Amino acid sequence: MAAPVTEVGAKKFSGAKIFVYSMLILFSFASLFPFYWMFVMATNPNNVINETPPAFMPGTELVTNFQNVLNSIPFFQSLLNSFIVxxxxxxxxxxxxxxxxxAFAKLDFPGRNILFIFILATMMVPPQLSLIPQYMIIAELGWLSTLPAVIVPGFMNAFGIFWMRQYISSAIPNELIEAARIDGCSNFRIYWxxxxxxxxxAFATLGxxxxxxxxxxxxxxxVVLQDQSTHTVQVAIRGLMDDRVRDYGMILSGTFWSTLPLVVVFLLFNRLFIKSITDGAVKS
Amino acid sequence: MSSDTTAAEEVKLNKRKKGMSQRVKNMISGYLFISPFYLLFIVFGLFPILFSFYLAFFQWDGLGDMTFVAFNNFSIIFNDPLFWKSIYNTIIIGLMGTAPQLVFGLLLAYALNSALLRFTNIFRVAIFLPYVTSIVAVAIVFSVIFSNQEGGLVNSFLGLFGVEPITWSRSEWGTKVAIATMIFWRWVGYNTIIYLAGMQAIPNDLYEAAKMDGATVGQQIRHITIPMLKPFIFFTVFTSTIGALQVFAEPQIFQGRGGRPEGISIVLYLYREAFVSNYFGTASAVALVLFFIIIILAVANLLIANRIGQSPRRGL
Structure with missing residues (x-):
């Protein structure tokens, strides 16, 4: 995806070129350093971490620190919970x-536009407004500390409907649908x-x-997953910060290992990731 | 359109066979296909929103009876200095965390777009990587980087210049700097990528023409890049504004579950009222105030965007 706009000045003036390079290198370093730092901390004993000057090289406590994490929180369980959710x-x-x-893109039914605009309007409401009553409903349903408490409300996604409608409108010609109807396809068969x-x-992007x-x-x-065995990984690693005396080696070990899976997936599919995030933002 | 007579007849036959016109069928499937959203929305969206408005006028600890207290919840929070502090903090931290993103995001996107280097994708990935990290992880890592101890990373670094160790999580500006850094670090790459997409959509001819007319790089940026990027800039300003108003995890992790005055944000104040103190009525009042602040700022954003967006920029 090389940009056709190759140079807007960088080439001619070496001063500008140096500026561009040094800025990119500086920011890349600033982006990457916390990851390296996490790893350094995750492999050092706590007493080294509190020394001045701080450690900058990986230590030998990788396993010990991670074992401390496992003793402190149900790490793998929480990772599994996050994965399931x-x-x-x-x-x-x-x-x-x-x-x-x-339905919004290709089926005609009374009230279609108003219903669609309504969905767009719901995107304007901040989720915090409904936080407390939602919590009450979950409690009423007996779903507190169960995974459906975070799964089921998650199905409600106004942006997703908007995104899919836009995509389907332009990606699928009406003639194709008409032809399928003539062949006797039901609307669901056409969808499927x-x-x-x-x-x-579009599935990849939205997914x-x-x-x-x-x-x-x-x-x-x-708020809703109070029982430790149902914690998602974010809630679980936050728990590592609660000890009165903080073991930074353990805390950052848990953070490091919880961050790694998504980072690895991102690095493998970085183009798809970046394209998806930009499309999701720009095309709406 | 392209259907010939036989096909049309076939359709009619089909219709008669199934006993239902296509219009009715479309109506049924249409409503059926969109119904899951509306059912979920009634239970987890509409009812909660309305109930928040209701609850804001009641006193309730989550267990006992609800007592109608009219506007008392509002006067409670409006008389609580901590509530005003939370609004102040949210705005200051929001500005400190997001405004620099605009500048650096544009600079980085410009650099990524103009550099002809082979490493463009590596830089792009490196700069975007923080966005893949969860907010909780970011908050934890930076809590350690901004540790109060003398040996904390930032304190050691500042120590090289003779600065005394700062108790980051207990000081007014230390907290704000730390939280703003978390926000900046995680989001600057996201904004960069958005601006980059915008810059790549600008046709090259514009620059060629400008160069032919003798425009300098600075003029090109001012008169071509920035105007063409307006919609993208508005988008990021809009999302940053809304996002900044909803800051929660950063102060809640940096300063402890209940927060502290130096860093407490509106949403953290709400969380604390509801889930630490069990004052669900006042918490709902906070939710309403937050809702109106967001609406006002969102509308203001849109109005400004429309006003500026309409200015003619034909003759470069």
Whole structure:
């Protein structure tokens, strides 16, 4: 995806070129350093960490620190919980939003525009406004400290419907749908056999956005997942900060290992990730 | 359009066979396909929103009876200095954390767009990587980097210049700097990527024409890049504003679960009222105030965007 706009000055003036390079290097360093630092801390004993000057080289306590994490929080359980939650929400959102997006894009029914605008309007409401009553509903349903408490409300995704509608409107010609109708396809068959295979790129984009959002979500899981065995990884690693005397080696070990999976996936699919995030932002 | 007569007849036949016109079928499937959202929204969206408005006028500890107290919850929070502090903190931290992103995001995007280097993608990935990190992880890492101890990373660094160790999480500006840094670090790459997408959409001819007319690099940026990027800039300002108003995890992790006056944000104040003190009525009042602040700022953003966006910029 090399930009056609190759140079807007950098080439001619070496001063500008040096400036561009040094800024990029500086910011890349600033971006990457905390990751390295996390690893350094995660491999050093706590007493080294509190020394002046601080340690800058990896130590030998990788295993010990991680064992301390395991003794302190149900780390793997929380990772599994996060995985279950993020995967279920993503699958649910992709299905429900593409179905609704298809209806809004290609089916004619009374009130369609108003109903669609209504969905857009719901995006303006900050989630904190409904936080307390939502908590009460979850409690009423008996879902406190169960994973459905974070999965089911996650299925409600106005942006996803908007995104899918836009995509389906432009990606699928009406003639194709008409032709399928003539062949006797029901609307659901059209959705399943024609729409779904055509919009796989939109699934990738929305899927990445939803997965990342849910994976990183903190306030809502913190409120409804009170039992430690149901904590998502974000809530769990936050618990590492609670000890009166902080063991930074342990804290950053937990943080490091919880961050690693998503970073690795990102590095493997970085182009798709970055494209998805930009598309999700720019095309709306 | 392209259907010939036989096809049309077939459709009619089909219709008669199934006994239902296509219009009715579309209506049924249409409503059916969008119903999950609306059902979920009624339970987890609409009802909670309305109930928040209701609850804001009641006193309730979450267990006993609700008592109607009219506007008392509002007068309680408006008379609480900590509430005003939370609004002040949210605005200051928001400005400190997001405004520099605009400048550096644009500079970085410009650099990434103009440099002809082979490493563009490596730089892009490196700068974007923080966004993949969860807010909680960012807050934890920076809590350690801004540790109060003498041997903390920032304190040691400042120590090289003879600065006395700062108790970051207990000082007014130390806290704000630390939290703003977390926000800046995580989001600057995101904004950069958005601006970059905008810059890549600018047709090259514009620059060529400008160069032919003898425009300097500075003039090109001022008269081509920035105007063409307006929608992207508005988008990031809009999302940054809304996002900054909802800051929660950073102070809640940096300063402890209940927060402290130096860093408490509006949402943390709300969380604390509701889930630490069990004052659900006042917490709902806070939620309403937050809602109106967000609406006002969102509308202001849109109005400003419209006003500026309409200015003609035809003749470069």
């Amino acid at each position: 993020a995967t279920s929400v993503t699958i649910g959102v992709l299905f429900l939003c593409s179905l609704a997006g298809f 056999n024609i729409v779904v295979p055509t919009i796989l790129p 990445i956005i939803v997965y990342m959002t849910i994976w990183g979500d903190y306030l809502w899981p913190l």
